[in-house]
Amino acid sequence: MSEYRLEMRDVVKTFPGVKALNHAQLKLRPGTVHALMGENGAGKSTLMKCMFGIYHMDEGEVLYEGQKVQIKGPLDALNRGIAMVHQELQPIPERSIGENIYVGRYPTKKYGPVTVIDHAKMYEDAEAVLKEVHLNFNPRAKLGSLSVSQMQLVEIAKAVSADCKVLILDEPTSSLTAAEVEALFTIINELREKGVSIVYISHKMDEILRISDEVTIMRDGQYIGTWDAKGLTTDFIITKMVGRELSNLFPKRENVPGEVVFRVENFTSINPKSFRHASFEVRKGEILGVAGLVGAQRTELMEGLFGLRSHTEGKITYQGRELKINQPKDAINSGIAMLTEDRRATGILGVLSIADNVSIASLNQYLIGGVMLDDRKIEQLVQDNVAKLSIKTPSSKTLIQSLSGGNQQKVLISRWLANDPDVFILDEPTRGIDVGAKYEIYCIIAALAKQGKSVIMISSEMSELIGMSDRIMVMCDGRVTGFIDGAEANQENIMALATQFE
Amino acid sequence: MGKKINVKKLISDNAIILLIILLAIVTWANSQNFMSRDNVGNLISNVAPRFIIACGVSGCLITKGTDLSAGRQVGLAACFAAMMQQTLDYSARVFDWMPDMHWIFALVLTVAIMAIIGAVNGCVIAFLKVPPFIATLGMQTLVYGTCQIITGNQPIGGFKESYRALASGNFFGNRFLPYLLLPALLVGVFMWFLYNKTRHGKYMYAIGGNESAAQVAGVNVSASLIRIYILASVLYALAGFLIGSKAGGASTATGTGYELEAIAACTIGGVSVNGGVGRISGILIGVLVFEVLKICLQFLRFDPAYTFIAQGLVIIVAVALDLRKYLAKK
Numbered sequence: 001m002s003e004y005r006l007e008m009r010d011v012v013k014t015f016p017g018v019k020a021l022n023h024a025q026l027k028l029r030p031g032t033v034h035a036l037m038g039e040n041g042a043g044k045s046t047l048m049k050c051m052f053g054i055y056h057m058d059e060g061e062v063l064y065e066g067q068k069v070q071i072k073g074p075l076d077a078l079n080r081g082i083a084m085v086h087q088e089l090q091p092i093p094e095r096s097i098g099e100n101i102y103v104g105r106y107p108t109k110k111y112g113p114v115t116v117i118d119h120a121k122m123y124e125d126a127e128a129v130l131k132e133v134h135l136n137f138n139p140r141a142k143l144g145s146l147s148v149s150q151m152q153l154v155e156i157a158k159a160v161s162a163d164c165k166v167l168i169l170d171e172p173t174s175s176l177t178a179a180e181v182e183a184l185f186t187i188i189n190e191l192r193e194k195g196v197s198i199v200y201i202s203h204k205m206d207e208i209l210r211i212s213d214e215v216t217i218m219r220d221g222q223y224i225g226t227w228d229a230k231g232l233t234t235d236f237i238i239t240k241m242v243g244r245e246l247s248n249l250f251p252k253r254e255n256v257p258g259e260v261v262f263r264v265e266n267f268t269s270i271n272p273k274s275f276r277h278a279s280f281e282v283r284k285g286e287i288l289g290v291a292g293l294v295g296a297q298r299t300e301l302m303e304g305l306f307g308l309r310s311h312t313e314g315k316i317t318y319q320g321r322e323l324k325i326n327q328p329k330d331a332i333n334s335g336i337a338m339l340t341e342d343r344r345a346t347g348i349l350g351v352l353s354i355a356d357n358v359s360i361a362s363l364n365q366y367l368i369g370g371v372m373l374d375d376r377k378i379e380q381l382v383q384d385n386v387a388k389l390s391i392k393t394p395s396s397k398t399l400i401q402s403l404s405g406g407n408q409q410k411v412l413i414s415r416w417l418a419n420d421p422d423v424f425i426l427d428e429p430t431r432g433i434d435v436g437a438k439y440e441i442y443c444i445i446a447a448l449a450k451q452g453k454s455v456i457m458i459s460s461e462m463s464e465l466i467g468m469s470d471r472i473m474v475m476c477d478g479r480v481t482g483f484i485d486g487a488e489a490n491q492e493n494i495m496a497l498a499t500q501f502e
Numbered sequence: 503m504g505k506k507i508n509v510k511k512l513i514s515d516n517a518i519i520l521l522i523i524l525l526a527i528v529t530w531a532n533s534q535n536f537m538s539r540d541n542v543g544n545l546i547s548n549v550a551p552r553f554i555i556a557c558g559v560s561g562c563l564i565t566k567g568t569d570l571s572a573g574r575q576v577g578l579a580a581c582f583a584a585m586m587q588q589t590l591d592y593s594a595r596v597f598d599w600m601p602d603m604h605w606i607f608a609l610v611l612t613v614a615i616m617a618i619i620g621a622v623n624g625c626v627i628a629f630l631k632v633p634p635f636i637a638t639l640g641m642q643t644l645v646y647g648t649c650q651i652i653t654g655n656q657p658i659g660g661f662k663e664s665y666r667a668l669a670s671g672n673f674f675g676n677r678f679l680p681y682l683l684l685p686a687l688l689v690g691v692f693m694w695f696l697y698n699k700t701r702h703g704k705y706m707y708a709i710g711g712n713e714s715a716a717q718v719a720g721v722n723v724s725a726s727l728i729r730i731y732i733l734a735s736v737l738y739a740l741a742g743f744l745i746g747s748k749a750g751g752a753s754t755a756t757g758t759g760y761e762l763e764a765i766a767a768c769t770i771g772g773v774s775v776n777g778g779v780g781r782i783s784g785i786l787i788g789v790l791v792f793e794v795l796k797i798c799l800q801f802l803r804f805d806p807a808y809t810f811i812a813q814g815l816v817i818i819v820a821v822a823l824d825l826r827k828y829l830a831k832k
Contacts, residue, residue, distance in 0.1 A: 308718065332720040346718050349711035351778040360708050361719040363701045372699050415719065 002066035005030040005197040006051070006082075006166055011060035013046055013221075020046045021057070022221040028166065028197040033188060035200045035212035035229065039241055039434030043221040044201050045087060048168050051199075052084045053077045075104070083159035084168040087201075091151050093144030098126035100143045101158045129161040130154075133187045149176045149294060156187065167191065168199045173207060177294045185211055203434075205234045219243055242436050250467035251442050255449035257286035257470050262423050262454045267304060267314030275301040275478045278314070282423065282454040287445065289469030289486070290458040291494050296475040298458045299341050302425045306331045306338040318422060332361060337416035341427040341458070343405070347412050350401035354393055355382045357400045357411050362418040385414035389444060406437025413444060424448055426457045430464065442468060462491050476500045518770060518820045522791045522798075529798040536801055539677040545793055546678075547669065547748060550686035551576075551741040553789045556764040556771075557693045558737035560785050561730040563768050564710040566777035567627060567634030569734055571641035572764055575616060576757030578649045579742025582612045583665075584658040584752035592660030596653065605665050613739040619645065620735025624728030642761075649754045657753035661746075669748035682744060689737065694782045706730060711778030766813070767792055770820040791816065 006028045013021040021043045028034050036044050049055045051062065053071040062069055064080060071077050077084070092100055099106075102122050109118040126139035135153055143151060152172065159167055169188075173181050188198060188211060200212055208215065208229070215232060217224040217240045224240050262282040269275045275297040282288045292298045303309045305316060307325040316323045323334040331338070340346040349357050359366065359378045366377040382396040389410040393403060400411055409429065416424065429445065430438045445468060449455050459465045465472055469486045474497035482497040513520065530536040555572055562569040585596045586608035619641065626637045673679040697703040705726045708716040717723050746752040771788025773780030795816060799809045 306718075327722075328718055329720045329722060338718065340718055346712075346714040349708050349715055349719075349778070351711045351774070351776075352707055356704060356707065360704060360716070360721070363704055367701075372695075373701065373704070375699075 002063065004028055004063070005065060007063040008047065008051060009061050009063070011047060011050055012058045013043075013050060013055060014058055020221050021050070021060075023060075023223065024218060024221060025223045026051075026199070026216055027226065028199065029214070030165075030197055031192055031195040032213040033192055033198045033200050033211050035202070035208045035215045036218065037201075037208065037215060037237060037241060038218035038224075039436065042218040042241070042434075044218060045170055046221075047218070048084065048170060048199065048201065051077070051166075052082060052168060078105075078162050078164075081163065081165035082168070083162045083164035083166070085152075085155050085159050085170060085172055087170040091143050091155075093142065095143060096123075096140050097130070097137055097143050097146070097154055098123045098139035100154060101126050101129060101139070101161055125161070129157050133157045133160055134183055147295075149180050152176060153180065153184070156184065160187070160191070164196060166197045166199070168201075170201045171203070172200075173202060173204065181207070205237065208237070209234070217241055238435055241434075249439070249463070251439070251446050253287070253446045253449065253468070253470075255285045255287065255446065255470070258284035258452070260284075261319050263315075263317045264305065265315045265317075267301065267316070268312050269297075269300065269304055269478070270310040270312050271300075273478065274309075275304060275475075278475075278480050280473050280480060280483070282456060283470075284454060285449050285452045286470045287449045287455045287457060287468055287486075289465040289472040289489075290456060290475065291462075291465050291472050292475035292498050294460070295477070296498065297478040298475050299427055300478075301475070302338065302427055302456065302458060303340075306336060306425060332419060332421070335419075335422040336425065337419060337421040337423070338425040339409070339412055339416070339427060339429055341431070343408060343412065343432070348400045348408050351399060353397045354386075354391075354400055354403075354411055355379065355396040358382050358385060358396075358414045358418065361415050365418070381418055382414075385411075385417065389414060390440065404434075404437070406433045406440065409433060409437075409441060410444070413441075421453070423454045424456065426455065428458055428460065430459070430461070462494065465494070466490065474498050477502065514823070517823055518791060518816060519787060522794050525798045526794055529801045533801050536798075541797065543672065543677040543680050545797055546686075547680045547682045548796075549789050549793050550680075550682035551744050551748070552760070552763060552767065552793065553686050553786055554689050554737050554741040554744070555760055556767045556785050556789050557689055557782065558734035558741075559761065559764040560693075560768050560773055560780055560782075561706060561734055562634060562638075563765065563773045563775070564706055564777060564780045565727060565730060566710055566713070567727075567730075568638060568765060569623070569731070570635065570638040570761050571619070571623065571645055572638075572734070572738055572761035573757040573759055574642045574645040574649065574761075575619060575735055575738040576742040576745060576760050577752070577754060578619075578645050578652075578757075579612050579616050579739040580746035580749075580752035580756040581649055581653050581658060581742075581754070582615060583608055583743040583746045584661065585652075586611065587662050587665035587746075588658065588660045589662050594656070594660065596656075596658055605662075605668065608665075609740070609743050612743050613736050616735045616739035616742075617732050620732035621728060623735070624731030627731065628724035628727040646754065653754055655754060657751055659751040661750060665747050666750055669744055682748070685740060685744060689740070690782060690786065697782060702726065702729060707778055709777075763792065766817045769824070770816065772824065774824070775821065 004027045008026045011021050011024045024043060024047050026047065038044050046055065050057045053073040053076055062071060106117045107121045107125065108115050123139045130137055130139060133153065133156060135157060143154065156172065172184060176184060191198060202208055209232065212229045214226055215229050216226040217237065219241060260281045261284045265279045267275065267278040278301050290298050300309060304311050307327045307330050316325060318335065325331045325334060349360065355378055359381060363373060366374045368374050379396060385391065386393065391407050391410045393407065400408055430441050433441065445455060445457065457468065466489045471486055472484045472489050472494060473480060474482050474494055476498050481500040484493055535541060555576060559569050559572050586600060586603055587605060588595050590602055623638055623641055626632050627634050669682055671681045673681065705721045708721055709723055709726055713723060742757060745756060767788035768780065768785050769775065770791055771784030773784065792813065795812055796809055799812060
């Protein structure tokens with residue numbers, strides 16, 4: 001019996017034009033949680049997809065319990081006891097929870113020559129599996145009736161139900177609330193005690209340091225090293241991930257908040273469970289952080305202000321002038337810009353070029369004779385922004401979907417800069433962006449505030465809120481529960497307000 | 503090394519077009535008449551209206567929609583035009599009271615009436631949120647019924663010579679240059695300009711690429727969609743007007759199945775079924791592929807039934823090849 005449950009050695013995987021994995025390796029001991037870390041694009045997910053049989057590696061080998069194996073596909077992996085919870089869920093919302101857990105491997109029974117699905121057994125098993133991970137859902141309910149975070153837990157239940165020996169969790173907590181994260185950690189601990197090897201991919205340092213036994217760090221598809229998690233520090237991990245010293249996580253801010261310019265009063269959603277009676281104000285040149293748990297309706301409030309959601313009452317004013325906003329176009333014309341939370345779903349125009357993505361919100365400015373677009377002006381705009389925000393792209397004709405998350409975000413910021421808005425609403429501006437690019441985004445935000453823009457920034461990362469905000473507004477369950485001065489903010493006083501349920 | 507890969511990619515990306523060119527060369531080698539003035543002129547006359555229809559459908563396809571009512575709309579437009587262009591002394595006039603009118607006037611009227619149908623399509627899709635496939639399927643049947651009532655289910659003939667000459671005449675009496683070349687050319691240039699150089703075009707691609715993101719970026723999605731479906735109907739009207747002239751008659755059967763040919767031509771020409779992608783030059787190539795294929799098989803004396811089989815294969819293979827390009831990138 002080998003020391004390791006599973007070993008990946010010298011894995012090389014090339015995609016057209018990119019060497020995604022360059023002699024990567026991973027060694028999993030039984031009964032441990034192994035954190036796999038690296039910036040976006042470091043090859044973590046690719047390596048896991050090779051382990052799970054989604055990708056076939058060009059070079060390298062996999063040893064499973066001491067035996068050299070070739071994993072042919074996900075089904076093969078599952079049969080060998082390797083399960084994976086993907087970063088992006090693949091739910092079938094219109095089918096029941098039980099069916100989602102057992103899809104592709106339904107329990108069957110035979111009536112003579114006819115094999116049918118044994119629904120009774122499936123739901124019984126599903127209930128048992130859900131219990132095992134402390135979930136109290138009716139397995140017959142539609143998956144779509146659950147929230148995104150609950151679906152993620154069901155996905156984990158599904159992996160557990162496969163009775164796996166290796167469990168890969170790819171950013172499992174990205175949409176979970178604090179309480180759900182605790183529940184997940186309990187499950188992980190139980191699995192570890194049963195001897196399951198768990199690969200844990202996450203960007204959240206505190207989680208990694210808390211839950212993992214060993215940490216493997218990758219950079220640019222290469223193996224950097226494996227360390228015992230005890231005694232590791234955030235700084236050390238980041239230095240290894242980025243490959244250089246990061247003296248400071250946040251840039252020095254030189255903005256000076258001025259008079260109050262943007263004011264929201266008694267803003268209430270058409271949906272009684274969403275935001276209600278929200279009032280706040282933002283100063284010129286101020287960064288207002290917005291804190292809250294998942295479900296606090298922060299995104300909904302901001303999308304309401306931007307005209308993406310309907311409101312019943314409330315007043316928005318800029319410099320005393322009332323703004324009438326019923327659709328995003330109105331908000332844009334009133335000088336408001338918004339970076340939405342889900343960049344892929346509501347931000348980028350994936351199959352279009354960077355030039356198109358940058359110019360789409362400001363085309364009215366580049367007209368010749370009121371009709372024809374001036375391609376030279378648009379190119380100039382793109383080049384200016386590429387230089388100003390240091391967007392890394394081969395050309396302005398490159399499709400935005402081929403850029404990294406950080407560069408996509410910069411393109412979206414340029415889109416709004418072209419309109420020269422007064423108020424920037426940024427919803428999770430650094431979500432899914434690697435450490436190096438995060439810093440650049442922070443610099444851009446700080447620069448906006450310095451220019452006198454009013455910035456509203458929703459974030460679920462405490463350190464980011466505390467490090468970047470002049471003031472923090474806290475929401476809970478659709479209400480604004482308080483404001484904290486940036487200098488005095490800490491985890492405790494924010495959480496106190498964020499959990500002020502009625 | 504790099505150059506070699508490019509050649510290979512060029513061949514695989516344009517496999518269908520290369521095959522068709524090959525087929526045309528083989529046909530030409532077998533029959534000297536293939537490149538004759540008559541035949542080429544005929545090809546252009548066939549391509550012209552189909553290209554105009556395909557341009558109309560392309561906007562719907564690029565925004566992830568479709569227009570199944572295209573063919574029936576072409577038929578209705580042809581019938582309208584036909585009714586207005588019958589000679590006064592023709593015995594079986596549909597409407598006795600119809601005054602003698604210039605063909606330009608008839609064209610403008612046809613376009614105006616058909617634009618209303620496009621507006622209805624657009625509003626149903628933009629405001630009632632009916633999926634385009636269903637909305638235009640309903641419109642297809644609706645237009646067909648309307649056409650039957652208006653024409654009394656009788657074929658319409660007896661056109662004025664001035665109307666007939668529009669499609670049958672040639673510039674400078676040169677059969678290489680049929681009159682039909684001109685409207686197709688104008689539509690092509692206009693659509694290219696619209697798609698590449700105007701806000702409407704950019705908004706259209708943005709909606710097709712990601713409708714929610716386009717809305718967040720301030721694009722008035724509803725207005726854009728309505729404009730797209732109106733423009734589509736206007737182009738069907740023009741095509742119907744020309745097809746009536748070319749055929750010398752119109753009936754409820756005119757235009758049957760043209761929507762499928764147009765959608766197929768767009769797809770072969772690289773208009774992505776996933777939205778956001780498509781060029782006018784590609785659409786022209788798509789239409790050409792189909793028409794050249796038809797004529798070649800005709801010249802090689804294949805039974806017309808085989809032509810359908812060949813067309814069907816081309817559609818499936820072309821889309822499969824097109825999708826492969828995207829799959830490979832994953």
